[in-house]
Amino acid sequence: xxxxxxxxxxxxxxxxxxxxxxxxxxxxxxxxxxxxxxxxxxxxxxxxxxxxxxxxxxxxxxxxxxxxxxxxxxxxxxxxxxxxxxxxxxxxxxxxxxxxxxxxxxxxxxxxxxxxxxxxxxxx
Amino acid sequence: xxxxxxxxxxxxxxxxxxxxxxxxxxxxxxxxxxxxxxxxxxxxxxxxxxxxxxxxxxxxxxxxxxxxxxxxxxxxxxxxxxxxxxxxxxxxxxxxxxxxxxxxxxxxxxxxxxxxxxxxxxxxxxxxxxxxxxxxxxxxxxxxxxxxxxxxxxxxxxxxxxx
Amino acid sequence: xxxxxxxxxxxxxxxxxxxxxxxxxxxxxxxxxxxxxxxxxxxxxxxxxxxxxxxxxxxxxxxxxxxxxxxxxxxxxxxxxxxxxxxxxxxxxxxxxxxxxxxxxxxxxxxxxxxxxxxxxxxxxxxxxxxxxxxxxxxxxxxxxxxxxxxxxxxxxxxxxxxxxxxxxxxxxxxxxxxxxxxxxxxxxxxxxxxxxxxxxxxxxxxxxxxxxxxxxxxxxxxxxxxxxxxxxxxxxxxxxxxxxxxxxxxxxxxxxxxxxxxxxxxxxxxxxxxxxxxxxxxxxxxxxxxxxxxxxxxxxxxxxxxxx
Numbered sequence: 105x106x107x108x109x110x111x112x113x114x115x116x117x118x119x120x121x122x123x124x125x126x127x128x129x130x131x132x133x134x135x136x137x138x139x140x141x142x143x144x145x146x147x148x149x150x151x152x153x154x155x156x157x158x159x160x161x162x163x164x165x166x167x168x169x170x171x172x173x174x175x176x177x178x179x180x181x182x183x184x185x186x187x188x189x190x191x192x193x194x195x196x197x198x199x200x201x202x203x204x205x206x207x208x209x210x211x212x213x214x215x216x217x218x219x220x221x222x223x224x225x226x227x228x
Numbered sequence: 229x230x231x232x233x234x235x236x237x238x239x240x241x242x243x244x245x246x247x248x249x250x251x252x253x254x255x256x257x258x259x260x261x262x263x264x265x266x267x268x269x270x271x272x273x274x275x276x277x278x279x280x281x282x283x284x285x286x287x288x289x290x291x292x293x294x295x296x297x298x299x300x301x302x303x304x305x306x307x308x309x310x311x312x313x314x315x316x317x318x319x320x321x322x323x324x325x326x327x328x329x330x331x332x333x334x335x336x337x338x339x340x341x342x343x344x345x346x347x348x349x350x351x352x353x354x355x356x357x358x359x360x361x362x363x364x365x366x367x368x369x370x371x372x373x374x375x376x377x378x379x380x381x382x383x384x385x386x387x388x389x390x391x
Numbered sequence: 392x393x394x395x396x397x398x399x400x401x402x403x404x405x406x407x408x409x410x411x412x413x414x415x416x417x418x419x420x421x422x423x424x425x426x427x428x429x430x431x432x433x434x435x436x437x438x439x440x441x442x443x444x445x446x447x448x449x450x451x452x453x454x455x456x457x458x459x460x461x462x463x464x465x466x467x468x469x470x471x472x473x474x475x476x477x478x479x480x481x482x483x484x485x486x487x488x489x490x491x492x493x494x495x496x497x498x499x500x501x502x503x504x505x506x507x508x509x510x511x512x513x514x515x516x517x518x519x520x521x522x523x524x525x526x527x528x529x530x531x532x533x534x535x536x537x538x539x540x541x542x543x544x545x546x547x548x549x550x551x552x553x554x555x556x557x558x559x560x561x562x563x564x565x566x567x568x569x570x571x572x573x574x575x576x577x578x579x580x581x582x583x584x585x586x587x588x589x590x591x592x593x594x595x596x597x598x599x600x601x602x603x604x605x606x607x608x609x610x611x612x613x614x615x616x617x618x619x620x621x622x623x624x625x626x627x628x629x630x631x632x633x634x635x636x637x638x639x640x641x642x643x644x645x646x647x648x649x650x651x652x653x654x655x656x657x658x659x660x661x662x663x664x665x666x667x668x669x670x671x672x673x674x675x676x677x678x679x680x681x682x683x684x685x686x687x688x689x690x691x692x693x694x695x696x697x698x699x700x
Binding site for chain 2: 107108109110111113114117118121122124125126128129132145147148149187188189202203204206207208209211212213215
Binding site: 143145148151152153213217223224227228 | 555564
């Protein structure tokens with residue numbers, strides 16, 4: 105048996121897979137509108153809802169788990185975390201509806217939601 | 229021995245600055261070369277053993293959540309490799325690299341969603357899929373290039389009576 | 392209290408100030424020092440330490456207890472302000488859940504009866520007493536009381552035209568924002584993530600609370616237990632409701648009613664809601680939704696998985 109590096113069929117399969125992923129990504133970034141609200145959750149529980157359209161000056165929010173989240177000009181991002189890999193901070197600023205930034209070690213998620221599902225607050 | 233190779237590769241990889249096109253948290257996955265070698269020429273158990281050791285390494289250096297993510301991704305990816313190597317005669321190295329990298333990322337993502345209790349994390353899927361395709365293609369190609377060398381190393385080790 | 396407090400005030404001149412927010416946080420801390428069951432500095436904690444004897448009590452704490460008892464007495468013995476014996480047995484307040492023995496539960500049930508509360512009034516000084524081992528617990532109304540206090544402060548601030556307040560998911564909307572008096576309050580999807588809502592309520596000047604089986608839960612031997620207890624059986628309520636959202640004219644009422652409606656179920660709750668002119672949305676586990684007449688126009692379901700009954 106001599107296995108090849110790549111066969112014609114493989115090539116087609118990889119290209120199809122790549123096309124699907126790229127189109128998902130393109131669809132996401134082109135059709136996503138700017139979000140209005142950022143929902144911060146820790147361990148599956150909402151801890152804070154930020155109205156991004158109303159934040160005019162830089163706002164820093166420190167959560168109970170020590171994570172610091174900064175909101176500014178309609179964007180929101182992780183700025184401080186005690187986790188070791190800092191993937192959350194590396195994600196950078198998010199602003200579009202559907203965007204998420206995650207700090208897995210601290211179980212913290214920021215989700216931006218858009219105008220169509222905007223609200224003043226949430227009851228839970 | 230092979231797990232040591234995997235760990236060294238993991239470590240070296242952490243020294244490489246993340247390329248600009250890579251999404252946060254994605255890595256080149258060079259340590260998968262060692263796993264691929266194990267899956268292709270040594271069998272499922274050694275390959276899974278490497279995966280577990282890698283996950284423990286991740287756990288020690290980057291915390292418990294890194295362990296679970298690495299473990300889930302690693303097992304899924306190793307199973308994918310093993311099945312492809314064992315049951316398909318004509319799928320190429322690059323395809324195996326790509327599919328196992330993609331499965332690795334999917335496994336990690338699902339575990340991440342569980343850990344943080346928020347399925348919104350799945351929104352990362354497209355970018356991680358692309359990252360998986362690129363890194364998988366690269367590791368698959370590198371693997372193809374280094375097989376002769378790896379086989380030689382193995383033969384030497386066997387001749388010396390130990391693995 | 393351990394809840395997240397958010398205040399979003401709107402000012403007539405469009406300016407914003409942190410003063411109001413600070414005042415509200417201070418006020419909520421003050422109230423917490425009165426009603427918290429677990430804060431060892433609080434008035435309620437002191438009374439609970441001294442259960443079985445007569446205790447002097449502040450007018451403020453007495454009113455909270457009395458107003459809540461007024462509502463909970465409508466439930467028979469299913470809810471009570473003295474639920475501490477059972478909630479502590481289950482570890483609900485500390486979120487360190489455990490599954491108690493039947494015998495432990497049987498012993499705790501009589502300690503939750505609010506008919507044991509004795510009140511004596513004397514020279515305008517009130518004393519309160521319960522059986523030994525009986526523990527006051529205002530946890531189910533604490534967030535609502537905090538919302539009430541926040542709105543009192545906002546109403547006294549002349550420059551503020553309105554505000555939306557959330558204390559751990561209990562919500563108050565007050566006044567106007569940008570000239571509109573209607574506020575949109577999302578109701579969390581009981582089966583979604585923390586950031587998912589399944590419906591919106593368009594309401595004005597009111598208090599909204601939700602009780603659901605998803606908030607705190609734990610699994611033992613494959614069986615899921617949640618945090619809302621029926622004090623008559625001593626076990627978490629088992630019914631086909633996923634959550635109940637209540638709109639009322641005070642936070643204490645909306646909080647007390649959301650828990651009570653969840654425990655009693657829709658049919659019985661509807662009569663009691665009418666007495667207090669409160670409204671409710673009942674969300675069932677099969678994702679059907681039932682709503683009282685006063686909210687029919689205000690409720691907008693945005694997740695297609697859900698449908699009106």
